[in-house]
Amino acid sequence: MAGFLKSFKNFFTGPVGDSSSKFINFKVKCGRCGEEIEVKASKTSDISRLYEGEGQSGAEYFLRKEILGEKCNNLIYIDVYFGSGFNILSKEITGGEFVE
Ligand SMILES: [Zn+2]
Numbered sequence: 001m002a003g004f005l006k007s008f009k010n011f012f013t014g015p016v017g018d019s020s021s022k023f024i025n026f027k028v029k030c031g032r033c034g035e036e037i038e039v040k041a042s043k044t045s046d047i048s049r050l051y052e053g054e055g056q057s058g059a060e061y062f063l064r065k066e067i068l069g070e071k072c073n074n075l076i077y078i079d080v081y082f083g084s085g086f087n088i089l090s091k092e093i094t095g096g097e098f099v100e
Pocket of ligand 1: 030031032033034035069071072073074
């Protein structure tokens with residue numbers, strides 16, 4: 001079912017275009033069952049702007065997201081700090097690991 005949905009979506013969205021720049025994609029692996037989960041973080045609704053002195057030095061944006069896979073009920077949390085161009089400065093994960 002998941003595979004079907006994925007190809008269905010690719011059929012309509014086609015190659016990566018400018019609309020994808022509103023999102024930052026991560027791939028994580030569940031620490032309990034090993035499921036690989038694609039995470040799409042919206043720059044407008046998921047990522048918050050940091051004010052001077054908040055978070056780590058040089059960080060402009062911050063993302064905290066809860067991720068739940070389909071195979072088990074293990075909750076995964078990611079914390080990511082971004083620079084001004086949405087370049088990743090640091091990232092941390094609880095309950096799983098990042099897949100490069
Ligand atoms: Zn899992």
